[in-house]
Amino acid sequence: MTAAEIRQSFLDFFHEKQHTIVPSASLLPQSPGLLFTNAGMNPFVPYFLGTEEPPFSPPRATDTQKCIRAGGKHNDLEDVGYDTYHHTLFEMLGNWSFGDYFKKEAIAWAWELVVERWGLPANRLYATVYSPDKSKGDPGEFDQEAWDLWAELFRSKGLDPRIHIVDGNVEDNFWMMGETGPCGPCSELHVDMTPEGDSRGELVNKDSDLCIEIWNLVFIQYNAESDGTFRDLPACHVDTGMGFERVCSLIQNTKGFTDFSEKPTNYATDVFTPIFRKLEELSGKTYHDIYPEPDADRSAFSDEMKEAIAFRVIADHLRTLSCSIADGIQPGNNGRNYVLRRILRRAVRYGRQLGFSGEKPFFGQLVGTLAAQLGDVFPELRDREASVRLTLEREEGSFNETLDRGLKRFEDALPAVKDGILSGEVAFQLYDTFGFPVDLTQLLCEERGIKVNMQRFDELMDEQKKKAQAAQKTTIVRALDIKTDAITEFVGFDQDEADVMVLEVHPQEDALFVITDATPFYAEMGGQVGDTGILVKGPLAHDVSAVQQIGRARAHAIPGDADVQPGDSVKLRIDHRRRRPIESHHTATHLLHWALHEVVSSDVAQQGSAVDEERLRFDFNSGAVSREQIEQIEELVNEKIFADVSVSWKEIPYSEAKDREDIMQFFGDKYGDTVRVVQIGGEAGKLDGFAMELCGGTHVGNTRAVGFFKIKSEGAIASGVRRIEAACGERAWEYLVQYAEQLRVEAEGLTEKLAAANERLSELGEEPLEVGKMPRIMAAMLAENRDVKQINDTFGGLRRKVEELKEAGITAEKKVKKLEASAAAKQADSALALLIEKGEPIVTALESNAGVLQELLNGLKKKQFGEAAFLVVDDGSKLHLGVYCGASALDRGLKAGDVLRELSAIVGGKGGGKPEMARGAAPKSDKLAELETAAREMFAS
Numbered sequence: 001m002t003a004a005e006i007r008q009s010f011l012d013f014f015h016e017k018q019h020t021i022v023p024s025a026s027l028l029p030q031s032p033g034l035l036f037t038n039a040g041m042n043p044f045v046p047y048f049l050g051t052e053e054p055p056f057s058p059p060r061a062t063d064t065q066k067c068i069r070a071g072g073k074h075n076d077l078e079d080v081g082y083d084t085y086h087h088t089l090f091e092m093l094g095n096w097s098f099g100d101y102f103k104k105e106a107i108a109w110a111w112e113l114v115v116e117r118w119g120l121p122a123n124r125l126y127a128t129v130y131s132p133d134k135s136k137g138d139p140g141e142f143d144q145e146a147w148d149l150w151a152e153l154f155r156s157k158g159l160d161p162r163i164h165i166v167d168g169n170v171e172d173n174f175w176m177m178g179e180t181g182p183c184g185p186c187s188e189l190h191v192d193m194t195p196e197g198d199s200r201g202e203l204v205n206k207d208s209d210l211c212i213e214i215w216n217l218v219f220i221q222y223n224a225e226s227d228g229t230f231r232d233l234p235a236c237h238v239d240t241g242m243g244f245e246r247v248c249s250l251i252q253n254t255k256g257f258t259d260f261s262e263k264p265t266n267y268a269t270d271v272f273t274p275i276f277r278k279l280e281e282l283s284g285k286t287y288h289d290i291y292p293e294p295d296a297d298r299s300a301f302s303d304e305m306k307e308a309i310a311f312r313v314i315a316d317h318l319r320t321l322s323c324s325i326a327d328g329i330q331p332g333n334n335g336r337n338y339v340l341r342r343i344l345r346r347a348v349r350y351g352r353q354l355g356f357s358g359e360k361p362f363f364g365q366l367v368g369t370l371a372a373q374l375g376d377v378f379p380e381l382r383d384r385e386a387s388v389r390l391t392l393e394r395e396e397g398s399f400n401e402t403l404d405r406g407l408k409r410f411e412d413a414l415p416a417v418k419d420g421i422l423s424g425e426v427a428f429q430l431y432d433t434f435g436f437p438v439d440l441t442q443l444l445c446e447e448r449g450i451k452v453n454m455q456r457f458d459e460l461m462d463e464q465k466k467k468a469q470a471a472q473k474t475t476i477v478r479a480l481d482i483k484t485d486a487i488t489e490f491v492g493f494d495q496d497e498a499d500v501m502v503l504e505v506h507p508q509e510d511a512l513f514v515i516t517d518a519t520p521f522y523a524e525m526g527g528q529v530g531d532t533g534i535l536v537k538g539p540l541a542h543d544v545s546a547v548q549q550i551g552r553a554r555a556h557a558i559p560g561d562a563d564v565q566p567g568d569s570v571k572l573r574i575d576h577r578r579r580r581p582i583e584s585h586h587t588a589t590h591l592l593h594w595a596l597h598e599v600v601s602s603d604v605a606q607q608g609s610a611v612d613e614e615r616l617r618f619d620f621n622s623g624a625v626s627r628e629q630i631e632q633i634e635e636l637v638n639e640k641i642f643a644d645v646s647v648s649w650k651e652i653p654y655s656e657a658k659d660r661e662d663i664m665q666f667f668g669d670k671y672g673d674t675v676r677v678v679q680i681g682g683e684a685g686k687l688d689g690f691a692m693e694l695c696g697g698t699h700v701g702n703t704r705a706v707g708f709f710k711i712k713s714e715g716a717i718a719s720g721v722r723r724i725e726a727a728c729g730e731r732a733w734e735y736l737v738q739y740a741e742q743l744r745v746e747a748e749g750l751t752e753k754l755a756a757a758n759e760r761l762s763e764l765g766e767e768p769l770e771v772g773k774m775p776r777i778m779a780a781m782l783a784e785n786r787d788v789k790q791i792n793d794t795f796g797g798l799r800r801k802v803e804e805l806k807e808a809g810i811t812a813e814k815k816v817k818k819l820e821a822s823a824a825a826k827q828a829d830s831a832l833a834l835l836i837e838k839g840e841p842i843v844t845a846l847e848s849n850a851g852v853l854q855e856l857l858n859g860l861k862k863k864q865f866g867e868a869a870f871l872v873v874d875d876g877s878k879l880h881l882g883v884y885c886g887a888s889a890l891d892r893g894l895k896a897g898d899v900l901r902e903l904s905a906i907v908g909g910k911g912g913g914k915p916e917m918a919r920g921a922a923p924k925s926d927k928l929a930e931l932e933t934a935a936r937e938m939f940a941s
Contacts, residue, residue, distance in 0.1 A: 099235030379715030406434030424456025
């Protein structure tokens with residue numbers, strides 16, 4: 001199976017088990033304590049905490065979640081590229097039960113998928129169960145239920161459960177969200193990768209790459225209390241996480257579980273190979289799937305090993321950066337933004353290992369390959385491809401300006417190194433002046449067998465470090481630790497502020513959670529983000545940074561040092577400048593839902609939504625939606641916006657609403673006996689509008705307040721599930737200006753690419769391809785234009801012109817490649833005749849391209865040339881070197897890789913390969929005669 005097929009088979013399997021397929025959440029986490037979304041459970045925390053009801057019926061979900069572990073507590077950055085399985089970005093496949101099924105179903109379905117559906121031999125499978133050490137005060141009891149369930153499954157295959165079920169301690173088999181909150185025992189599935197599959201469980205949890213964990217089934221059944229005790233939760237949940245890249249490695253590296261003779265590697269899968277092929281094309285180098293031994297001396301690595309590591313690091317970092325930027329996280333100087341900048345600069349430096357430089361940028365050219373590979377499952381990557389590429393090119397260009405000077409400063413400092421330690425002052429200067437993240441300086445030092453004086457560096461970085469720590473401050477997530485019977489009346493549907501009384505105050509770490517008798521603050525629910533604002537007591541105003549729903553009460557988070565007591569009269573005031581665009585996006589979501597029914601199908605059903613001040617996101621079940629339908633939807637929504645239609649709401653008994661087909665009811669009985677119907681159009685109070693929906697969120701009072709509606713992207717996120725992202729008002733106009741600029745940048749790049757291809761066609765005697773100029777769109781024109789159809793027509797013309805340029809470029813490049821291939825074949829035939837017929841083993845005066853070199857090497861192999869041959873092809877800017885050793889040459893002890901490494905050093909080049917065939921490259925040189933002489937002497941010895 002391909003990686004895409006493996007991912008889809010997982011989602012389809014659980015869809016068969018009545019799970020709703022949900023799209024990956026953004027890598028920008030909702031929790032303020034996280035740098036990035038780093039686990040599959042992050043988006044579902046409110047359901048586990050009990051602060052929000054899951055919008056799925058039944059309450060089950062399945063997904064593949066993008067995760068990053070490259071900063072803070074979870075950091076795999078330094079291991080990337082040096083082993084087979086560490087990544088900064090990975091996908092976590094998961095299935096989830098929110099108070100629905102539990103251990104029996106989770107374990108049975110895990111076995112059914114892995115053993116029965118995918119075909120993993122059961123004798124290679126080991127399950128761990130939780131076994132607490134009571135002498136150490138471990139929580140809970142031995143998980144006998146899980147043991148019995150696994151035992152029955154292993155016995156069904158004739159296997160001894162006493163061998164295939166392994167006890168795990170609290171560290172390996174008890175999962176906790178934090179110091180407090182939901183937690184419980186877990187069962188992990190491990191696979192025996194030894195050639196014979198006979199390890200008998202002895203390698204489980206022993207950090208062996210011959211026994212890997214692929215799936216963790218977490219059974220959330222306790223709540224960890226602040227006093228150290230554990231209480232049973234009123235509802236039990238299932239939280240599972242399967243490492244997607246590991247499963248791809250397991251399936252593809254064993255030829256579908258039929259051949260376990262080789263160790264698995266995540267990089268030898270089609271998760272990474274398309275990126276490697278593009279890197280090979282850009283660099284002229286070949287990727288070799290080789291790895292250093294653990295704890296090997298990095299200063300002693302061969303060039304071939306360094307290049308292999310560089311391939312892997314660049315491919316990994318490309319995925320992390322592209323997906324993050326597509327989710328709106330930009331490289332920068334603080335917090336998560338600086339983590340991305342560090343990663344990008346590491347990738348650019350590793351690019352030097354493959355021959356890239358400031359004159360030869362490369363990183364942005366890889367984005368198209370990744371977008372084509374992942375665009376169907378993460379459509380935001382495909383939709384924002386141009387923006388991602390532009391960002392990477394800008395960052396790479398910026399760093400390249402100082403990278404060479406920084407490397408020179410580093411080299412100049414090496415003679416002053418004492419006792420194998422680079423001074424902290426130099427490391428700080430590289431960071432402060434040349435933009436070198438300190439881990440990049442440490443990497444440079446490791447490659448030379450030295451270390452950095454980190455103590456001194458930390459002293460010099462103290463101020464910046466404090467800023468970073470402030471940006472990464474964590475809070476403890478609590479599962480209803482605050483217990484209250486208070487009731488807060490929400491008055492925020494039509495009020496921005498209210499005079500209220502404080503009922504309760506609960507200290508929580510460095511904040512106070514203030515519960516009041518009424519509030520205009522909306523707490524995040526139903527897809528709408530929560531409000532921010534201020535709490536005013538007397539002359540002092542305290543920032544309200546978050547709002548938490550606790551039962552029927554609403555708590556407002558203010559600074560921990562605020563003097564607020566129960567019984568105080570205070571004023572609560574929301575940030576109305578932030579609330580108004582949130583309301584606009586929420587109302588636009590209802591208009592979008594209505595328009596989808598009008599244009600696409602009356603069967604369209606909402607699968608999830610999110611609205612904030614920047615944009616709206618709407619997920620729905622449907623087949624593909626055409627561009628014409630998208631434009632019809634936009635025109636319908638904007639028609640209603642410009643028509644000054646009223647928006648009103650009314651509370652009615654759910655029994656009255658549930659049988660009305662004209663009221664959309666995605667959330668069902670989530671709202672209890674009484675529900676709130678939001679209607680657009682019609683007469684207030686009569687529920688006769690054209691768009692009516694059960695909704696507890698806030699809205700504008702008239703559609704005109706929405707301003708303008710523009711769909712930014714639409715695409716599939718799972719089988720049968722689509723996602724639309726859109727913006728309203730000023731955010732929509734900003735998007736149009738940005739989109740016009742993206743099209744212009746893309747057109748410029750395509751025009752340059754076509755011009756280069758045309759120039760080459762002219763050199764080869766062919767007529768160039770001509771395409772008309774790209775029309776320009778002025779920002780002022782966009783700002784003044786409110787004709788939706790005209791805007792769509794204008795952008796449609798721009799997109800068609802870009803496609804025309806793209807197609808012309810592809811056609812021209814195909815012609816160039818065909819002509820060059822023909823010329824290369826003729827040139828190679830002539831050179832082969834010299835080698836084979838005349839017995840001349842050295843060809844150094846061949847002016848052509850790298851394709852000719854490969855043709856020559858392939859030709860020698862095809863004709864079973866028995867001797868050694870050394871080839872040099874000059875492409876005008878550098879030399880391409882190749883060595884071939886036939887059977888006779890090998891018998892004499894010659895090895896192509898060794899020969900090439902020695903010869904390429906003469907002209908300042910690098911290369912390597914296998915004993916039979918090797919390739920490399922070098923800068924232009926006047927030492928060809930010396931090179932030829934050295935080759936003859938080696939072949940003659």
